[in-house]
Amino acid sequence: MAGSTFGERLKMTTFGESHGEAVGVIVEGVTPGVEIDEAYVQVQMDRRRPGQSSVTTPRKEYDKIRIVSGIFEGKTTGTPLCILLNNTDMRPSAYDDIKNLYRPGHADFTYDQKYGFRDYRGSGRASGRETAGRVAAGAVARKLLERRGVSIVAYTKEIDGIRCETFDPDAIERNPVRACDPVAAERMVERVEQLAAEGNSSGGIVECRVSGVLPGLGEPVFDKLDAELAKAMLSIGAIKGIEFGAGFAAATMRGSEHNDEMDANGFVTNHAGGIVGGISTGADIIFRVAVKPTSSISLPQRTVDANGEEREIRTIGRHDPCICPRVVPVIEAMACMVIEDHYKRQAALLDG
């Protein structure tokens, strides 16, 4: 691989820069004969798009997708789906001033180091806009999972130290930060708006829950289900950590506490987060990811330019003061891809 492809039996390849003509994704290995249309995919796109609420960037990208291949008479054909999104709000001149500057927290310096130069317009390939293709592919995987009775939901658990105290699944899509606690959500929104006003940004924690998964999914050793989910999540630019079930709390637990006992009704607890030995137990798969504060802030920061000269920078522009609400659908999309792929791998293993 060369980095832009993900998956084995269900596979996606994303392409495109934030300020080129288009971004998009190719999805391969889709079960043939499945009814899917652009409207179904668009629902997920709209959850990711900028400008959807007071706490997201006001950039206007409607992210209207087109499926240009792989569908015939409303059904998947089993051949690759190409899903395209034109870039509509391109203002490359806006980036002239950062052309030779390394923005703290951004991949400017590392791209220059890797490739010798970079497409500096809107972070080029490193832009969060690349994840639009993932969400489109994830919608296709979600459709396949629905037929299996699997549901995948992510939600904000913590922002800037404000934690959800309750879990109300119905609340998630009803508040702009996608928190699972409507009371905490209000405080989060207030805080994020305040940080935006200050020209600053905040990190957070997002949790994801996969329900209805068959026990037995995941490939032992290197392609463990949690290992592949971890890769999927850390491949999202803003994510700096992941933990399953009890996660880092396991460090202070004893075996007698952490082990999930079983009784006639199945597992009594779920400290493992639904995966043992890299294989699903049938219990809910639960993991949390650490979301870093958005790198683009308008407060002044020290940096250097391409010649190593010290400079001050303020990243003026239209940015998300906290990326949690918009990273939620990306996390779900990646989880959908991983889980559906493993269903297909398991089918291959047992076949014959």
Add this chain to the structure above:
Amino acid sequence: MAGSTFGERLKMTTFGESHGEAVGVIVEGVTPGVEIDEAYVQVQMDRRRPGQSSVTTPRKEYDKIRIVSGIFEGKTTGTPLCILLNNTDMRPSAYDDIKNLYRPGHADFTYDQKYGFRDYRGSGRASGRETAGRVAAGAVARKLLERRGVSIVAYTKEIDGIRCETFDPDAIERNPVRACDPVAAERMVERVEQLAAEGNSSGGIVECRVSGVLPGLGEPVFDKLDAELAKAMLSIGAIKGIEFGAGFAAATMRGSEHNDEMDANGFVTNHAGGIVGGISTGADIIFRVAVKPTSSISLPQRTVDANGEEREIRTIGRHDPCICPRVVPVIEAMACMVIEDHYKRQAALLDG
């Protein structure tokens, strides 16, 4: 892939069950002409083997390796190295009583769900013994990295709530828990011995530090350097979480704090953990993993048998009360494989 292979240009495939004839590894893609011998690999094996100290299992597995291919006149030939370890301390009868029981925290139930049955002797393929092959492969990668000036060191940071307060690299291999703080190490050893006496076990946190890495390593989008390290680490049975740099602490940080500013000397801080946008910055790569408490404990636990009948179980045997000290070389090995692989991928990208 089918789960037992890891890597792209430097690749390993492990095989073997804990109670079969042998376990081992195939390493492909090794630079030709590199001097390497069994003694060099054995050093790492000895750091992973059981019975090395008072806080590890007293099982006697000397893990004496043999390189049966890929070396000619003391040098790598560029063809696959096969490294074999015979299993010497096999006592399958010891496992008759757990044949139909699902040990809490073990992959017994999930393997049965996945494959329809399982090799119950010493956890079969799910045994930690599988990681011996990884350590052998990692030693080969380490040799290649030495030529590049890269060093990779892991160490115990926390056990059962006892944290290292200092970082003394020279202390690590001088205490049996491989902690980086000799004072904390003493308390950790005491605690682990006490837990062992109680028939219980403890989790912990291990940190890994990669120094001397070239900026520019890592493939954008899905094969980000942190994403691949995350997969590598979560593929180790005992690991339940990973975080890079500030990690989960980023959730409570502001952009103005988390962003690593630059000055004429380079990065002023390293909250990113040496990786930005999935690509190495040249600063130390730093990550921590959550290590769960060893599942095998002799305290009684509730479980079910293969027929779903409720049962009580005590996992009597020779087990590690805390796996941190022995997982350290496994973590290093996986990190070595990932980093060296990415050097080779970068060479391919820039070639021509």
Add this chain to the structure above:
Amino acid sequence: MAGSTFGERLKMTTFGESHGEAVGVIVEGVTPGVEIDEAYVQVQMDRRRPGQSSVTTPRKEYDKIRIVSGIFEGKTTGTPLCILLNNTDMRPSAYDDIKNLYRPGHADFTYDQKYGFRDYRGSGRASGRETAGRVAAGAVARKLLERRGVSIVAYTKEIDGIRCETFDPDAIERNPVRACDPVAAERMVERVEQLAAEGNSSGGIVECRVSGVLPGLGEPVFDKLDAELAKAMLSIGAIKGIEFGAGFAAATMRGSEHNDEMDANGFVTNHAGGIVGGISTGADIIFRVAVKPTSSISLPQRTVDANGEEREIRTIGRHDPCICPRVVPVIEAMACMVIEDHYKRQAALLDG
């Protein structure tokens, strides 16, 4: 993989059906900083497009490509190139009559068997139009190979029993069948036109020659250079066989004849076709492929419909009476991808 991706370090993924909105290709792993533009790619597209001469289908597809990602200020960025071709000459109604009929020689029956149904418009994904994406990707690889001094040329060697007796490289692009012998070319054109008039079609043989390749390319065992070229060529719909160097003639040769002796100037002969043990010798890589006669003919043929009822069919339409001239650029494109990919793999192997 799921069948639409090819290559390891230089990789392409094609997508699209002949009668959907667009076809195209994603090219990953391209060396950054290489000057390339749409016009350079278009030159190769024009060699493959229909309607270019009296002996190709009169369909009007100008195959005008757009590079929608991966290029910045005229240079490759190292990120995926997406190259799109809109489908302009779509006449799906023309296919209503073959909707339920299996055209002899076409993939109609096999697609139905594989997927349960098919996109019957212009062969859907099985259309030769899919190869347009390959030619676009191959043009990118060709650009990289030019920098290495490697040239790749294919040409028609035989059509319907008429063989080239001479090898005149300058003649190839000057006759509509792309034969390497201008005299044989005239007879071939005459024959193909006659077959077209009769509603029939003809097969042929195309030879490909790769010059300037470094010795040492190719990975031993399964990914031998000839093995990968063989896969690349047989992945082209019309190709039914391949042979390297002496090829099938080796069956009647003795070791004393077939072995290529060496003297101070290198190899005296080249019966091996430039590859020994799967690795390039530095001599020209030479192979020939068998091209089957175009399946679409207007002569009546027996077939069955989707219900198994016997029917007669005449494939009226705009088809190539001999596909050799248009398959030449596809063969070159696939060879370019394979050779450039192996250069990059060799760089990875030796690095460090």
Add this chain to the structure above:
Amino acid sequence: MAGSTFGERLKMTTFGESHGEAVGVIVEGVTPGVEIDEAYVQVQMDRRRPGQSSVTTPRKEYDKIRIVSGIFEGKTTGTPLCILLNNTDMRPSAYDDIKNLYRPGHADFTYDQKYGFRDYRGSGRASGRETAGRVAAGAVARKLLERRGVSIVAYTKEIDGIRCETFDPDAIERNPVRACDPVAAERMVERVEQLAAEGNSSGGIVECRVSGVLPGLGEPVFDKLDAELAKAMLSIGAIKGIEFGAGFAAATMRGSEHNDEMDANGFVTNHAGGIVGGISTGADIIFRVAVKPTSSISLPQRTVDANGEEREIRTIGRHDPCICPRVVPVIEAMACMVIEDHYKRQAALLDG
């Protein structure tokens, strides 16, 4: 990959040099719960081993295999099988004289070019002995295919211009050249013995027939069933070409002849060799490969040494004057791997 691994869902990795301690193979992705034992695999090993008849090398390698992992209580566990063969007849000193000489037809020169040096003992990794691992893996795949009702048979069709005129499947294993015509077989044996006496060798053609395959196998575009079989076959050192069905004869056929018509009983002819558009039709898959004359001959040949000095060489030793009879089980093994892998891929595609 780095060249020693083959397959996607059913996968093998071979390792070992002809004069190291052992050669072998890892087989991943095997369906769990399948009864298989060493004796079953050994049957195929014995068909490949040297010294089995008057027309094969008199080297004594009994190729006794050991399955050291992946089997429990007589059944596959779904985890990797490691199959080992110790090398018993190692006489490295026999190779001192060719240490610095490039044997014509051998991979000596190309390995030196690729790696900078080589393991010159018995061709090292380029030895035909590597294929022992393939035959072992192929036996595992064959077992899985038996359960599906698929049979795969290869046989010598031509040696040194002597062709089989009849097809008698029962004759194949009853004559030492594994020809399908007992009368031609006698002449072939005579000819091969005569060539051996002269210190020369002969090429030939081997045909392979796969019966009982489900229609619908094979992945469109790059991973066509014939493309993958072609790669598999060309990855065998002695193979220089492959053709499916009518193959190169298609070059002189018209569409009206080559197209396989259908009637109510299915395909009337099988010029396509059982694969159309890269997907199995359900008819027998038939292909032929060109086998080059064994490179090791004792007649004098011109060559150069590592310094470029001209030299004369005679490859005295124990070699096969014609490799056809011993390559037959290797071809079958590779075909078994490809077909079984595609069954599993198809199961993955349709699942859900």
